[in-house]
Amino acid sequence: MIRRCAMLAALAAAGPAAAQLAPDTPDHLDIFYWQAVSVMNPYLSGGVKDIEGASMVLEPLARYGPDGRLLPYLAREIPTRANGGISGDGRTITWRLREDIAWSDGTALTASDVVFTGEYCMHPEGGCAARSRFAGVERIEAPDAHRVRITFEEPTPAPYGPFVGAPSPILQKAQFADCLGARAPECTEQNFGPVGTGPFMVREFRPNDVVVLDANPEYREPGKPHFETAAIIGGGDPAAAGRTVMETGEVDYAWNLQVAPEVLERMAQGGAGVLEIGFGTTVERIEVNLSDPSPELPEELRATRNVPHPVLQDRRVRKALSLAIDREVLSEIGYGPAARPVCDLIPAPAHYVSGANDGCLTPDRARAGELLDAAGWRMNPDGVRMRDGVPLELTFTTSTNAVRQDIQALIRQWWQDLGIEVRLRNVEPSVYFGGDPGSPDTFQRFYADLQMHANRFEGTDPQAYLGARRCGLEPRPDTQWQGENINRYCDPDYDALWAELAGTGALARRVELVRALNDMLVQDYVVLPLVHRGSVSARANSLGGVELNVWDSELWNVADWYRMEAG
Amino acid sequence: MLTYTMRRLALAVPTLLLISLIVFLLLELAPGDPMAQMPLTIPPEVREQMRIALGLGEPWYVRYVAWLHMVFVVEPSHMLAAATGVDLAAEGSRLLSWQSRAPVAEIIAQRLPQTLWVVGLSYLFGILVAVPLGVASARRPHSWLDTIGTFIAMAGFSVPTFFTGVLLIVIFSVTLGWLPSMYDTTLEVTDWDSLRRQAAQLAMPVTVLALYNAAQISRYVRAATLDNLAQDYVRAVRARGMSERAVLYLHVLRNAMIPVVTVIALGVPNIFAGAIITEQIFRVNGIGELLISAIHANDIPMVQTLTFLFAVLIVLFNLLADILYGMLDPRIRYD
Amino acid sequence: MTDAAALLPLRSQWRPVWERLRGNRAALAGAALFAGLLVFVSIGPILWMVDPWAIDPDNRNQGPSLGHPLGTDQLGRDLLARLMVGGRITLAVGVMAMLIGVGLGTLVGVMAGYFRRLDGVLMRLTDLFLALPMLPILLVLVLLFREALAARLGEATGIFLLVVGAIGLTSWMHTARIVRADVMTLKERDFITAAQAIGTPPRRIITRHVLPNVLSPVIVSATLGVAGAIMIESALSFLGMGFPPDVPTWGRMVHDAVDYLQQFPGRVLWPGAFISLTVLSVNYLGDGLRAALDPRGI
Numbered sequence A: 001m002i003r004r005c006a007m008l009a010a011l012a013a014a015g016p017a018a019a020q021l022a023p024d025t026p027d028h029l030d031i032f033y034w035q036a037v038s039v040m041n042p043y044l045s046g047g048v049k050d051i052e053g054a055s056m057v058l059e060p061l062a063r064y065g066p067d068g069r070l071l072p073y074l075a076r077e078i079p080t081r082a083n084g085g086i087s088g089d090g091r092t093i094t095w096r097l098r099e100d101i102a103w104s105d106g107t108a109l110t111a112s113d114v115v116f117t118g119e120y121c122m123h124p125e126g127g128c129a130a131r132s133r134f135a136g137v138e139r140i141e142a143p144d145a146h147r148v149r150i151t152f153e154e155p156t157p158a159p160y161g162p163f164v165g166a167p168s169p170i171l172q173k174a175q176f177a178d179c180l181g182a183r184a185p186e187c188t189e190q191n192f193g194p195v196g197t198g199p200f201m202v203r204e205f206r207p208n209d210v211v212v213l214d215a216n217p218e219y220r221e222p223g224k225p226h227f228e229t230a231a232i233i234g235g236g237d238p239a240a241a242g243r244t245v246m247e248t249g250e251v252d253y254a255w256n257l258q259v260a261p262e263v264l265e266r267m268a269q270g271g272a273g274v275l276e277i278g279f280g281t282t283v284e285r286i287e288v289n290l291s292d293p294s295p296e297l298p299e300e301l302r303a304t305r306n307v308p309h310p311v312l313q314d315r316r317v318r319k320a321l322s323l324a325i326d327r328e329v330l331s332e333i334g335y336g337p338a339a340r341p342v343c344d345l346i347p348a349p350a351h352y353v354s355g356a357n358d359g360c361l362t363p364d365r366a367r368a369g370e371l372l373d374a375a376g377w378r379m380n381p382d383g384v385r386m387r388d389g390v391p392l393e394l395t396f397t398t399s400t401n402a403v404r405q406d407i408q409a410l411i412r413q414w415w416q417d418l419g420i421e422v423r424l425r426n427v428e429p430s431v432y433f434g435g436d437p438g439s440p441d442t443f444q445r446f447y448a449d450l451q452m453h454a455n456r457f458e459g460t461d462p463q464a465y466l467g468a469r470r471c472g473l474e475p476r477p478d479t480q481w482q483g484e485n486i487n488r489y490c491d492p493d494y495d496a497l498w499a500e501l502a503g504t505g506a507l508a509r510r511v512e513l514v515r516a517l518n519d520m521l522v523q524d525y526v527v528l529p530l531v532h533r534g535s536v537s538a539r540a541n542s543l544g545g546v547e548l549n550v551w552d553s554e555l556w557n558v559a560d561w562y563r564m565e566a567g
Numbered sequence B: 001m002l003t004y005t006m007r008r009l010a011l012a013v014p015t016l017l018l019i020s021l022i023v024f025l026l027l028e029l030a031p032g033d034p035m036a037q038m039p040l041t042i043p044p045e046v047r048e049q050m051r052i053a054l055g056l057g058e059p060w061y062v063r064y065v066a067w068l069h070m071v072f073v074v075e076p077s078h079m080l081a082a083a084t085g086v087d088l089a090a091e092g093s094r095l096l097s098w099q100s101r102a103p104v105a106e107i108i109a110q111r112l113p114q115t116l117w118v119v120g121l122s123y124l125f126g127i128l129v130a131v132p133l134g135v136a137s138a139r140r141p142h143s144w145l146d147t148i149g150t151f152i153a154m155a156g157f158s159v160p161t162f163f164t165g166v167l168l169i170v171i172f173s174v175t176l177g178w179l180p181s182m183y184d185t186t187l188e189v190t191d192w193d194s195l196r197r198q199a200a201q202l203a204m205p206v207t208v209l210a211l212y213n214a215a216q217i218s219r220y221v222r223a224a225t226l227d228n229l230a231q232d233y234v235r236a237v238r239a240r241g242m243s244e245r246a247v248l249y250l251h252v253l254r255n256a257m258i259p260v261v262t263v264i265a266l267g268v269p270n271i272f273a274g275a276i277i278t279e280q281i282f283r284v285n286g287i288g289e290l291l292i293s294a295i296h297a298n299d300i301p302m303v304q305t306l307t308f309l310f311a312v313l314i315v316l317f318n319l320l321a322d323i324l325y326g327m328l329d330p331r332i333r334y335d
Numbered sequence C: 001m002t003d004a005a006a007l008l009p010l011r012s013q014w015r016p017v018w019e020r021l022r023g024n025r026a027a028l029a030g031a032a033l034f035a036g037l038l039v040f041v042s043i044g045p046i047l048w049m050v051d052p053w054a055i056d057p058d059n060r061n062q063g064p065s066l067g068h069p070l071g072t073d074q075l076g077r078d079l080l081a082r083l084m085v086g087g088r089i090t091l092a093v094g095v096m097a098m099l100i101g102v103g104l105g106t107l108v109g110v111m112a113g114y115f116r117r118l119d120g121v122l123m124r125l126t127d128l129f130l131a132l133p134m135l136p137i138l139l140v141l142v143l144l145f146r147e148a149l150a151a152r153l154g155e156a157t158g159i160f161l162l163v164v165g166a167i168g169l170t171s172w173m174h175t176a177r178i179v180r181a182d183v184m185t186l187k188e189r190d191f192i193t194a195a196q197a198i199g200t201p202p203r204r205i206i207t208r209h210v211l212p213n214v215l216s217p218v219i220v221s222a223t224l225g226v227a228g229a230i231m232i233e234s235a236l237s238f239l240g241m242g243f244p245p246d247v248p249t250w251g252r253m254v255h256d257a258v259d260y261l262q263q264f265p266g267r268v269l270w271p272g273a274f275i276s277l278t279v280l281s282v283n284y285l286g287d288g289l290r291a292a293l294d295p296r297g298i
Helices: A001-014 A049-056 A109-123 A181-186 A188-192 A238-246 A261-268 A315-323 A329-336 A367-376 A402-417 A465-468 A490-500 A507-523 B002-029 B044-053 B060-084 B104-139 B146-156 B161-175 B192-228 B231-239 B244-273 B276-281 B287-296 B301-326 C003-023 C024-044 C079-114 C116-131 C136-155 C155-169 C173-187 C190-197 C202-213 C215-238 C248-260 C265-293
Strands: A028-033 A063-066 A069-071 A092-096 A136-144 A147-152 A198-204 A210-215 A229-234 A273-289 A337-343 A383-386 A393-399 A421-429 A448-457 A527-540
Touching: A028 A049, A049 A188, A063 C265, A109 A136, A109 A181, A181 A188, A181 B044, A181 B146, A238 A261, A238 A273, A238 A448, A238 A527, A238 B161, A261 A273, A261 A329, A261 C248, A273 A315, A315 A367, A329 A337, A329 A402, A329 A527, A393 A402, A402 A421, A402 A448, A448 B231, A465 A490, A465 A507, A490 A507, A490 B104, A507 A527, B002 B060, B002 B301, B002 C116, B002 C136, B060 B104, B060 B301, B104 B146, B104 B192, B104 B244, B104 B276, B104 B301, B146 B192, B146 C215, B146 C265, B161 B192, B161 C248, B192 B244, B192 B276, B192 C215, B231 B244, B244 B287, B244 C173, B276 B287, B287 B301, B287 C136, B301 C116, B301 C173, C003 C265, C024 C079, C024 C265, C079 C116, C079 C155, C079 C173, C079 C202, C079 C265, C116 C173, C136 C155, C155 C215, C173 C190, C173 C202, C173 C215, C190 C202, C202 C215, C215 C248, C215 C265, C248 C265
Parallel strands: A028 A229, A393 A421, A393 A448
Antiparallel strands: A063 A069, A092 A147, A136 A147, A198 A210, A210 A229, A273 A448, A273 A527, A337 A527
8 A cells, every 4th residue: 555655646746737638729739659659769669659759859860751862950961972971982971960950958969969879879788779770880989069970890882870860860968978878778767858959849758658749949940840739649559540530530640550451441531631651661471481390390400491391492382372372462452552562572762673573463373283283292182282192281370460360361262272271370479579589489480381471671771681581690599599581591692692782882783783682582482572561641631741751750750740721 | 353364464475475476487488578569670689689788688586586676675765755755765776667668666657547547437337336236136036127237237248348449439439529539648637627528538438347347246246135135044034024125235235245345356456457458449548558568568577567566456455355254244254 | 875875866956956947937048049059150050051261352341142141251251151160169168268267266266265274375376366467378378388289189179278278277266256255154154064063074065055055156257257258269369379360259250340340330240249149148047057056946
């Protein structure tokens, strides 16, 4: 009982009168993130919801615009070789900051803030979520108050990792100076209410519930933002989020409406709002296991490269699986307007898209059957193919999600028509996507023949994304089942091509290499791309200025959002 | 009775410690990973660094002892400090949630009011409906009142709250536009207008849960009353010419209350545990939502602490029920 | 005493119970309803020979028609056929898990209430189980036993036992607390103290005098238990810890269809109605059973 009284007392002492969400007021903006914001410091989380929530307050030096091009934010311009911002040897990049930027507490932004942010994220004990953006950075220094020079250990063709994009914004040194390394998580006040340069500043933060924001009086553009207050409301589910914007009109903007197409359609008829759909790099795909996941194998061999898959090592079988799938139908039934069928692993930006594989959009079940026949799998009278007395049976796993279970059912039907017995499984997402080395159900373990999930790459460059399929990066017992090459794919030609990509700076050649790598994976049927998934959001009819940006935070231009006059 | 109570309270301490240890081991054994909700774009090395920053590099017994220290020493001292204004805070870092990196105690304190409003009120209404309904049904079994009560009760607990909740939203928020479809946790009741808004946002979640609670409790009340009406002692007092009303209120209800007290006491800790589904549907970000999201995110400090607080309440209320048995029926003796 | 002699009084004790059960309208209605549901799920698929898994992308979200009396779902699968097939598992899980949960709860409750020495240990165990968070327990159970059970008993049986066992093991505590409270008051009643005084062994007192008198709360628990088990099963399967995603249990169908409530209400109402009917039938059956077993008979 004492404990409870104390907790209530602590609550009463929690601060000034809580803000009240006031819908229907012209000066207030309500944004719904059904996955609620947990923390306003993106370096401590890495979750999309947290990065986007924080992007209303914190800003990077530059970010990608809706067309995928870099736009300077806190920097004056984008450093390039042409303007001398990137050194001839490709090892240093020098950013020049704008001189008119003030933090929301009135002090000026200087290069020391940027240097400090680098130090903050690169601290070995900090567990920084954006650490990979600083990979290869040797040092970050400030030649003067408005210049930041980043030196890399090796020539880096695209040195736009640190301080670019919503995951890597600038923190205020004065505020976070005592929060380095192991102390980072203990700075609750700072992590919940960072001082920023963005259009809004935090008034009240309730983790996983609601963020109440005020307009930043120091914001550099006069007259912006157009709203005096804003709130990011969290909790509930995607259906509720869509309902509040498009049917009841309680909220102005809702993020990530992952619901069935029929439900989306009905909501859109609600009349209070419209859908905003943008296509980034997310591809829902089937990953094919090239190693044998049989439970009869000993633990140290099961699902490792030492034991090739008895069925799926044959490219003809993999191709047959792909040929049987009608991607148009999957896209329409599973996602409606929120997706389109796809045959490439790299679906965007446009110049990287191979387009050489679009034949996969037309299923060819006859050809698939021939391929299976050729591979020795003969049709039995009971409808299941056999080879050497072994029936053709495959396990198909995915994470728990209503749409994915529908897609599983559709694909199973097509494969069964081909004579393949398919066992379906779904795994709780926190287990499937978690890397717990003790769990047999993670996607890295891959104790199944086929797996379906979505993945994407950040920013506009797929180099690291394609690098994940190299030999030696596969999860295995001695890496505690960590690793990104989940197919256990290994092709020296692929690795050589990727090494060339990593050392190439010229865009034209990079495009060729990216397309070639994409084609190798797809034409080897190691990965079966299914649909290119867009992000679906909803905005109220009265909300203007929204421009969906798939390369950065959806709230990237919230400063420009405004209330349209009724009528 | 006093010695029994003291003995039970003393026994509660090792019981709770054992429960906390078992829960800790259970969470340790459960598959899942705090990095599961991070985007796949974060590479494995960075994930590993983030895990170590959460303290996952230490063996489990070190983390368990650290948790005990934080729950029994650090956190109480901070609460005392917050309550008295005197800086008594003990050394050592506070117990932080892995999701938000905020002190667990502060988040729980933030979540408690809305849970108490919604779940507490619905429990109260549920009991207020269930007891008279159950007694009335039992007095005339198979009458029209009993039949209707049975049907409502069956519907109440066989139709899931995720269905009734969405149904009410579709009717009252989407179609009629009378009530808000989501709960505003920052609303503070200061005047008539805010009270009206509070009532409006409570109406649907409380109705959904109250129906469910009333359905369950009324069945137990009906069964207990029915049982007692058939007992020999009731025949005896009836034979002595006592009025039916007096029989009911003086004898039957008192004895029928024993199972009812058990059921109600079992339900009270649930008030604090929140109602996961209803909270999610109406966006009441209370304790239930906190627990389920912490479980999904493998936020072990949060799950462990919430479960422990829940265990404290269970032990206390079950003890309270046992003491009440002795008062309702003096023949029950524990010593 | 020989076995036959032991059975004899038992049989004569059960005969009037049967007579009373037959005379109880509520019990008969409950039994008829339950039998009807059993026929629906067992014989139904033999008469209605539509493949519940057959996907038909051209006939999605159809309303009732001759070919599909209850319409089709979002993949064009026949709702009636799915209700029939899914009902088998739903009914089996609901009843089996309830029997385990209520059986375990009654056993623990009677033991704790009757034998004071066991009370402390058993009730602390109950407190422990009440406090354990459900989801992690289930995750651990699945982790530990899924592959082992599937390997030994086959995929389908293994999962069924796992689901039924998991639900049963996590739902006995309320019954135990309530039965214990009833037993504690009963134990002090004259007829029990009299039986004890003439040296009746505890086992006999419990089966002859205690159990019949705690039946009412047990029956209520059983009714609630069936509904609870069906709901928990749907949550388990939805989370991927129960049956594979292609098993259309009633709870899962309701769960999946809630988002479509405004457009296709039938899709959530039909499985919902079947769950309610199941619970209702168990309730009336139980109520009749209780009345029939009560020697005073009301």
